């Protein structure tokens with residue numbers, strides 16, 4: 381079982397690449413599902429499918445050829461399947477605050493619901509062994525990072541907040557009902573969250589297992605797009621998701637007569653070379669810019685063949701451990717592969733047995749092994765695409781010195 385994630389900036393060609401990869405893999409005999417996570421779905425458009433077919437099977441996998449299915453998640457369909465109590469409580473809450481029924485229904489689709497629904501499906505398909513390969517056609521970068529960090533965030537919430545919250549509401553509900561006029565969540569609401577959480581068990585391991593999941597960053601040979609690709613690279617690495625290849629799409633053909641396009645071509649060449657150095661040693665797959673949109677099975681197949689040049693797209697193209705606990709010169713060190721960051725962006729802290737790394741708005745908690753948990757981080761440095769965090773002195777010693 382393999383899971384491939386195609387991520388990148390809006391418009392770079394994720395959907396085309398994901399679709400083409402699906403067609404090639406299905407042709408090679410793998411039972412393949414291409415699932416769109418972008419609320420602005422365009423997978424069915426890329427396959428040039430009849431809209432009425434999509435309407436009939438809203439949100440469900442649709443058979444689009446031998447060994448091949450596509451699925452465009454529909455969060456409104458998922459509410460009925462998974463989110464009943466949570467959704468009705470939030471609608472009720474919004475409703476009490478003066479928002480009318482229809483709008484409250486709409487607003488009660490909160491951020492993360494879409495991503496969690498996708499995770500629920502992935503987990504289900506993996507547990508039921510429904511496909512050999514699941515290809516995820518991601519939403520633009522920021523949302524796909526939220527997607528990948530969702531299991532960790534949920535785990536954290538369930539462990540640190542959820543039980544307490546449930547208990548508190550159990551105790552205060554009868555009293556609070558008389559004092560506040562907003563509805564408080566009933567226990568069914570918590571039961572719903574708990575059952576969702578149970579259904580998601582294991583999905584985090586799946587997404588961080590390099591033997592199962594690989595991220596492929598889709599980009600274009602342009603400065604701004606490459607910049608975003610570097611950021612995405614860093615955030616996926618931070619979340620321990622293995623990136624095994626880069627796809628550069630929309631490369632101008634080398635033979636163009638037009639002077640205007642020649643200038644574009646030269647610029648692209650420069651950024652292609654830069655990309656090679658940025659992402660080395662990851663393999664880079666390139667696809668040309670076509671003279672028209674890539675629509676329908678035939679064109680997607682041709683696009684895929686050009687992209688992979690006969691290679692099996694489901695293979696693992698590159699393996700690297702995202703982080704290691706190692707001894708360097710007798711010092712205990714946490715070593716993270718974290719390219720494209722500067723030291724001043726990184727903020728480190730340790731609470732209990734967790735190391736917390738913040739970069740901008742993003743945060744990752746790493747649970748430390750026992751031998752590290754009793755120590756304090758003493759120094760951090762960047763060395764050749766790696767962040768090295770040295771651990772020294774025990775927490776007790778630090779306390780004695782009055783450092784905590």
Ligand SMILES: Nc1ncnc2c1ncn2[C@@H]1O[C@H](COP(=O)(O)OP(=O)(O)O)[C@@H](O)[C@H]1O
Nearest residue numbers: 390391392393394395396630668669670673674
């Ligand atoms: N190499 C290419 N040559 C020509 N058109 C392309 C190419 N790659 C993508 N397109 C077109 O660009 C548009 C955006 O591509 P899409 O795959 O939907 O991007 P994304 O999913 O990243 O937003 C689509 O109309 C698609 O057909």
Ligand SMILES: [Mg+2]
Nearest residue numbers: 394395418422
């Ligand atoms: Mg898309």
